[in-house]
Amino acid sequence: MKFFIDTANLDQIREAHDLGVLDGVTTNPTLMSKEGIKGQDKIVAHYKAICELVKGGDISAEVVSTDFKGIIEEGKKLAAIHPQIIVKVPMIKDGVKAMKWFTDNGIKTNCTLVFSAGQAILAAKAGAKYVSPFIGRIDDSCWDGIQLIEQIAQIYSIHGYSTQILAASIRSALHIVKCAEAGADVVTAPLESILGLLKHPLTDLGLAKFLEDAKKL
Secondary structure, eight states: OEEEEOOOOOOHHHHHHTTTOOOEEHHHHHHHHHHHOOSHHHHHHHHHHHHSSOOOOOEEEEOOOSSSHHHHHHHHHHHHHOOOOOEEESSSSHHHHHHHHHHTTTTTEEEEEOSSSSHHHHHHTTTTTTEBBBBBHHTTSSSSSHHHHHHHHHHHHTTTTTOOOEESSSHHHHHHHHHHHHHHEOOOOHHHHHHHHOOOOHHHHHHHHHHHHTOOO
């Protein structure tokens, strides 16, 4: 399973990269705004900086248009920024049409805001490289986000779809583990959740014991 970090913060991306496990980055307008990135020139420069940090990794850049023509025009501009850019398109009717156009024209896409297996099937049929089920938000609505990952993985396996399941809206280290068990191809998570995988009280106790005994040598 590949690890992406869900942020536009360069320091956090750098820290995850230095850990040696980072495969890519997902961003969205909310995350860019959080970092104070405003204006087309600054946005383009920021995406280029992210691509330079994570050489060879896929970097999702989201469109903000909701009509077919707008999504196409915006997506072409995003894809032209850098070869690593994946155009992030919302799961709406014009989004599906745009993803098919992008697929036919050699532009890779990530279908975002997916909350059902039916939506995931449409994304795969349109040729999306990634489909992003938002499991944390599904859990918030009293449904089971991990169960959706399992369902999509089963459907994709049966029908041979090449679209990769990119589990999004991750809330904890446990979510990451559960996504791995459920068959997600990729998980995109905040830095805190990724670093949370390091933690276990027995590791801390064991290390403290080793260090204490080492002083006696």
